[in-house]
Amino acid sequence: MLLALVLLSTAASAQVRVTGTVSTLAGRQPIPGAAVLIQGTSRGTVANNEGDFAIDVANTDTLMFRAVGFKPQRLPLGRTGLSQIIVQIYMVRDSIQLGEVRIQSGRPDRVEINRALRNVRRPAPSTNVVRRAAPPKPLFPIDTIAPKAPVPTLASPISLIYDQFSRAGQERRKMEAIQAEQRALEAEKARRKYNRNFKDNRGYE
Structure with a gap:
């Protein structure tokens, strides 16, 4: 058994x-x-x-x-x-039946839209964000001009030496070089425009 x-x-x-x-x-x-x-x-x-x-x-x-x-x-x-x-x-394939769908005409109320927007949570700022250094400041403010060159005289010869070796004098000369380069570029653009107008037989504008 x-x-x-x-x-x-x-x-x-x-x-x-x-x-x-x-x-x-x-x-x-x-x-x-x-x-x-x-x-x-x-x-x-x-x-x-x-x-x-x-x-x-x-x-x-x-x-x-x-x-x-x-x-x-x-x-x-x-x-x-x-x-x-x-x-x-x-x-055998299975048929899927959808539920009831209601379609309403018109636009949603502005109050409901504002309520929905208030309920949306904004993402919290990340703590691992790498902060970049601030851009360098210009040598002179935009609304001002560089200091003018001092006029050397017999009464104050030290002003000429100060202009040659001081930081303000170096900044002034650098600004003069930048302005001269800009004037040269503008003159080149004007010359090209002048030549182009005569090439197109339109004369000087």
């Missing part, structure tokens, strides 16, 4: 190798990524790009086939005595 019970329990929990293909009923197209699950457990597998799968289960298990957009299919093994089963699963 003990040997018979052992044989019965072994037959009841025999392992079955289930292989096959999951495809659509209409068109017989493979369904890649279809889930093959053992009902009542978290064990399962996924079909490959060709829709093929393989899984080892007990002969008392029930397989569930699921795919997005298709109705689930069940395959009870029914205590089969086979050690390997090859199946072909055809899945």
Whole structure:
């Protein structure tokens, strides 16, 4: 009797190798990524790009086939005595019904828009922001001009020496060089415009 019970329990929990293909009923197209699950457990597998799968289960298990957009299919093994089963699963597309959609005419109230904007949370400034150094200030304010060159006289010869070696004198000479370069560029532009007008036979404008 003990040997018979052992044989019965072994037959009841025999392992079955289930292989096959999951495809659509209409068109017989493979369904890649279809889930093959053992009902009542978290064990399962996924079909490959060709829709093929393989899984080892007990002969008392029930397989569930699921795919997005298709109705689930069940395959009870029914205590089969086979050690390997090859199946072909055809899945039917599932129709999705949308809920009721209401369309209202007109524009939303400004009060509701302002209330929604107030509820939007602004992102907090990041603490890891790298702050750049402030841009350098110009040598002289925009609304002023550089200091004028001092007039050397016999009464104050030190003014000429101060103009040559002081920082203010260096800044004044640099500003004079910048202004001279700008005047040269403006003169070049005027000359080109003058030549272009005569080339187009329009005369000097």
